[in-house]
Amino acid sequence: MATVAANIGMMDGAYFVGRNEILAWINATLQLNLTRVEEAASGAVHCQMMDMTHTGVVPMHKVNFDAKTEYEMIQNYKVLQEVFTKLKIEKHIEVNKLIKGRPLDNLEFLQWMKRYCDSVNGGITNENYNPAERRCKGGKERNPKGYQKGSKSLQANNVPTLSSVDGAGLNISGPKQAQVSALSGVGNSEAQIQALSEQIAELKVSVSHSQKERDFYFGKLRDIEILCQAPELDVLPVATAIRKILYAADNKDSALVEAQAIISRLPDTGAELEYRSN
Template sequence: LDCTLGKEGTGPLDLVCLVKGSGYPSTLPQTSISKRSSNMAVNVFSTSSTADNLSRHDLLSWINDSLSASFSKVEELCSGAAYCQFMDMLFPGSIQLKKAKFSTNLEHEYINNYKLLQSSFKKMQVDKIVPVDKLIKGKFQDNFEFLQWFKKFFDANYDGADYDAANMRGGDQLGSGRGLGGGGGGSASSMPRRTVPSKPINRPSLGRAPATSRIGVSNKASPGAAPRHNATNQQVEDLTNQVVEMRLTIQGLEKERDFYFGKLREIEMLCQDDEEGGSAAPVQKMLDILYATEDGFAAPDEEVPPPAEDEEY
């Protein structure tokens, strides 16, 4: 069930819903979603629909491109600095950007950034609770979920105006400085390389040469062990993040499956009841069931539905 906002009128916006696979929209008037005014943001809510959700790499690329930043991991967003600058981009003057700490690893400065963000949310009437205690711990899942929500919020409010992010934050670096290439995507290019001397090292053969040779071999092998160990840890961390990301996707799909199955079950029971009474099932009741919404299903941007394509197996 795809929902989107209709055109603005004199009253509250209408929520237009479209059942996937059909071309019949239904308008639900008098919804709780109100028009955006000059001093109020368009609110969005988390959704279990995963069709429009971007991967963590896509989201990081979007942030780095938009803010001239160099984040390599979702966990780095725990400082809250990126969200502060995004609010300055979306709503100029809504946040005291000069008080934000962009290059910091201190938890109390993370909290300061989130206080600025919450103050900006309150000013722009953004109905979102920021889980500061979870975000500042730098865990992937918590930061990834908040980032997914913020991307939807950004898309609903961005007017396309130009913004010089680096200049607005005074040239401060935002991110680890490694970008996506240094974040550990598991590729060989991101792994440390061992340096091999161009010429063999000649050692004197006087005295206890065999013992010296053994020591030399041991010292020569140890530098290579650290890069291999670091690369292995990075690969494990990257795979763990992928598992968490896939688990979130599965949870969303399961919730969406149960949502639509419940609708079909209600229609089935309605048809069975009317069949016993000898009359056809009322169309309006079935439409009410199909277009009903519940918490957790948001209204995405209005898009022209793509033509149906044959699936190949």
């Protein structure tokens, strides 16, 4: 299993999987209803992913799906780390970043988890695996999004209903109507802020991957440049042609034509290289 994990590098296609696809996969395979990647920050979802992939390896009775505090979340990640150690998976878990609920950090780790699970099971869901049953404790299913229950209940208690605003629950007017409208406006603003925050998170992920890809290919070009500057190759027409392309500022097509012209004047480039090596 360690080999599978080691092969998942930052340039792997796994890190280009979008947030919506990740959430759809989690919800479908684990029978959940996550709407944001940061809802998996407690580590419970990751534990169940490993339980789905390696049934019987994860001590599910130790996984707290109602984890709300950082201490409780850390306990879940300890379970996950123990599973990684048991399976000899060499993957460092950035626990301090994940439990903060940062979208980018959680998305990247979920992308890695999906890639790992697909590598092990070939992308095929185990039809005999019952995720809801595995989350059960004492015959009662625990809530994987439990840390949100408190905030939702609090919000429900603070927003007045029709009957609390007006005794008959029918007529609302004057200042009371304005209060309800104001509360509705606040709700819409919060939804817009949340949507924009998610878009920003996705853009950050996209920029991060683009920068990594840019650095990867820049490093390749730099290696080629260094090779062409070696004393034994510097004077070769082939090296001159390559540098012509590397150092082209604007008209790339023109540089390619000039480089091809340099190569075409050589009777046999391979023979020349062999001659110089001897």
